[in-house]
Amino acid sequence: MYELLVLSLLMKFPLHAYLISKISNDTIGPWEKVSRGTLSTLLNKLEKAGLIQDSDPATVPFPTDRPSRTFEITNKGKSRFFELMLDTKKNLGNYQKIFHIKAIYFEFLNEEDQLYLVHHYIKHCQTAIDHIKAQQLEFDENPEQVKSMQGTSFYTTIESLMHLNAEQWNLERQWAINFKEQIMMSIKNDKRKEHSNDTKMESR
Structure with a gap:
């Protein structure tokens, strides 16, 4: 679910890492939270897989003085996003929450x-x-x-x-x-x- 959420956010626009964390937690909260460690590990994993990459902070639509890495989705990441969106077989026990996330990003389908x-x-x-x-x-x-x-x-x-x-x-x-x-x-x-x-x- 977290992979889909991060890639979905980056389908909209590049984001600072702390904004990815904030928006993710706002989306899945109030009780479930993505810890900094979990998010950092996931971002590193996605970057190594070629799904996301560093981006120019100036391209983020939300200006900030806070130092933070900025990420954007790659073409490979977009392909993975569509794969996750169309997957209807995994995580059925948690699919209600997953579908709610999917519904927000239907514009890309x-x-x-x-x-x-x-x-x-x-x-x-x-x-x-x-x-x-x-x-x-x-x-x-x-x-x-x-x-x-x-x-x-x-x-x-x-x-x-x-x-x-x-x-x-x-x-x-x-x-x-x-x-x-x-x-x-x-x-x-x-x-x-x-x-x-x-x-x-x-x-x-």
Whole structure:
């Protein structure tokens, strides 16, 4: 996740190392933080791999008097960024947070890839919802097995947590559906503009 986050930030513009740290922690916070040591190790690793390189501090859109190395993404780094963006198989347990990061940088993807990723995430949410429903159904269809637990705080807490998780994933799924609709609307508007421009060119 940290590799994707750093490369995503540098897709926007070159950045000072301390700004990479600050924006990364603002993005994944408040409880999870990228330590200085972890970030330093990652930046060195990315640099050795040829994914990022030193950049002119003057190219950073945020002026500062603070001494710090400045990095920019390389062409190889851009290829790695697209590879990470389109990966839907790794880190599924943490994919909700990863997809939120991806969504911020959809502007760098073509329309087909944007729709592919958002469709996959809607299915990801639905899989979580279906899993919770299966658990609830198991409770409902096997009353004898849970009879001794019914009425206990153990049972009611588990039941309330399942409802809570289902509601959270339903909200996440609905957000993804709305996000998909925004993408499709943007695609439609772009096509209208292209058609309008073509019409103007033909009329000249």
